[in-house]
Amino acid sequence: MATPEPRAAEVALRFCDAVYPGATTVILGGSSSTGRRTATSDIDLLLIGPPSALAHAGADGAESPRSEARVAHRFGERFDAFAYTAEGFRDWSERDFASLRPVLPFLLTEGHPLRVGSEYDELYRWSADRLELGPQQTxxxxxxxxxxxxxxxxxxxxxxxxxxxxxxxxxxxxxxxxxxxxxxxxxxxxxxxxxxxxxxxxxxxxxxxxxxxxxxxxxxxxxxxxxxxxxxxxxxxxxxxx
Structure with missing residues (x-):
């Protein structure tokens, strides 16, 4: 696994603690996770936790939020944060698989884990198994x-x-x-x-x-x-x- 850019990892956890303190799994993705950041690179984050970890109602509009995507500027950086419950992650990943562009499963399996919760291993295996199958077009x-x-x-x-x-x-x-x-x-x-x-x-x-x-x-x-x-x-x- 590639070594993440140290500052990106540091400010990612600071951002998570400030905005999503209840997140149990924190994954650093994109160029920040591989040490290939440029001056214009943002910081991609995947966060997973209970509904209380999501700061606002999710994209699905549920009263008990299951997902949220937000762009935020903190600590001199731009963050693209994707926050999910474990159920919300699976649901949105299924949509990704159907589109043949499984962004979330790749973010989980190719990103660098900064913090892992009890849901991490199961979601990682589920994502990796689905990714390994490929899109299987007729x-x-x-x-x-x-x-x-x-x-x-x-x-x-x-x-x-x-x-x-x-x-x-x-x-x-x-x-x-x-x-x-x-x-x-x-x-x-x-x-x-x-x-x-x-x-x-x-x-x-x-x-x-x-x-x-x-x-x-x-x-x-x-x-x-x-x-x-x-x-x-x-x-x-x-x-x-x-």
């Missing part, structure tokens, strides 16, 4: 994604308006990256996490997309996308029943 689900990518490649080939071409390229990059991840039974991410997860799961596809992103010529970019799609199962033309 052949038809992957085919639908290839069908959409086929259309995007054709649209990029035909695009004449620069703004439309840029939008198509952005969608094509994202959709190819997601297809590559799902084809390798790997979970999705967004932004920098999409790139990081793809680089770890499928380095060849990651490099192909780097070249796609570097290619200024629209036709050549479309051809690079086509070659990557060929590696991932090929074009799908015609109608598909969704």
């Amino acid at each position: 052949a038809h689900q992957l085919e639908l994604r290839r069908y959409a990518i086929t259309d995007l490649i054709d649209d990029l080939m035909d695009a004449t308006e620069p703004l439309a071409a840029a939008a198509i390229r952005a969608d094509l990059f994202r959709d190819l990256a997601q297809l590559a991840l799902l084809a390798s039974n790997s979970w999705l991410g967004s932004g920098k996490w999409l790139a990081r997860r793809l680089s770890a799961a499928d380095p060849l596809s990651a490099e192909a997309l780097r070249e796609f992103a570097r290619t200024p010529d629209q036709t050549e970019a479309a051809e690079r996308a086509s070659r990557l799609l060929d590696r991932l199962g090929g074009r799908v033309d015609g109608d598909l029943v969704r």
Whole structure:
């Protein structure tokens, strides 16, 4: 496990004691947990505890709060804090799994524990077991994604308006990256996490997309996308029943 940035760990516990003193499990996530913080990095925190540990009614609006997400500035730092009861953590994690982007389970299993309560081991095992299964997409689900990518490649080939071409390229990059991840039974991410997860799961596809992103010529970019799609199962033309 990577060593967390010392100041981040210190102020994270100070923030927790000040705002969520009842939290029994405190996990430091993101770049703060790996010692790779930059000047603009915030501090990601996952907190788990009884309902009394949550300062306000949760996102689900329940009278007895089960979850809360807040951005706060304390001690010269910005905190992105996600606070849950054990039940709330499971519920929101299920939504993450359904979206194919299990942010919370990864935060729990890849973050650095600063404090662990009695619920930690069970939630960690539950999260790790689900993550290990992967998204398990069917052949038809992957085919639908290839069908959409086929259309995007054709649209990029035909695009004449620069703004439309840029939008198509952005969608094509994202959709190819997601297809590559799902084809390798790997979970999705967004932004920098999409790139990081793809680089770890499928380095060849990651490099192909780097070249796609570097290619200024629209036709050549479309051809690079086509070659990557060929590696991932090929074009799908015609109608598909969704």
